[in-house]
Every structure is written in structure tokens, then in C-alpha cells.
Amino acid sequence: MIVRPDSRFRNAARYHVQPGDLNYWGLPKRAKIEDGEPYVTHYYAENERPDQISTTYYNTPYLGWVITEVNDLFRWWDELDVGQAIKIPTRETLARILGS
DSSP: OOOOOOOOOOSSSSOOTTTSSBBBTTBBBOOOOOOOTOOEEEEOOOTHHHHHHHHHHSOOOOGGHHHHTTTTTTTGGOOOOTTTTEEOHHHHHHHHHTTT
């Protein structure tokens, strides 16, 4: 992208992203499982929601966004097939994602 010399954005940082580095809204992903990191495979049951799955694995509904983002399911959550595999970050991976 070309930025004019008089633009207020002329000194803004530029980022090069790879496929899969952005979430549904085009923002950088905060939650990714890196190569070799452990995760648990959960099989989707009918009418499950991210907050319910989060409560099952992390004892809190507030980490459903991690499960959704790791699996790129923001838009298609209601289109999952029963029995479809979903990656659930282990607590160690979750700690890295959350910066703990």
C-alpha cells in the first residue's frame, strides 16, 4: 500500500500476515495453537455453545472465545456437524495464549 507523505498514517507500522493469521473480522488472532503444542480433541454435540465447552474444560464460560478463535468458528458455529472435531487448548497452551 502506498501512503502519501502528508498522510497521518505515514509512520504507522506495516504488517505482513500469512493465511490463517487473521480472525473473522480481519484482526490479528490472539489465540492460535502453535505447531507441536498440545491440545485435546472435543467432538461437537448437538446445540453445544462455546461457553458450555469452555466451562467443561476450564471451569469458566468466559474462555469460549479462545475455542472459537483457535478453530476459526466465529461465523460457522451453528453449522458444525455433530461429531465434528474441535481443538481445545490444554491448560499449558491456554496459559501461553493468555500470556500467563
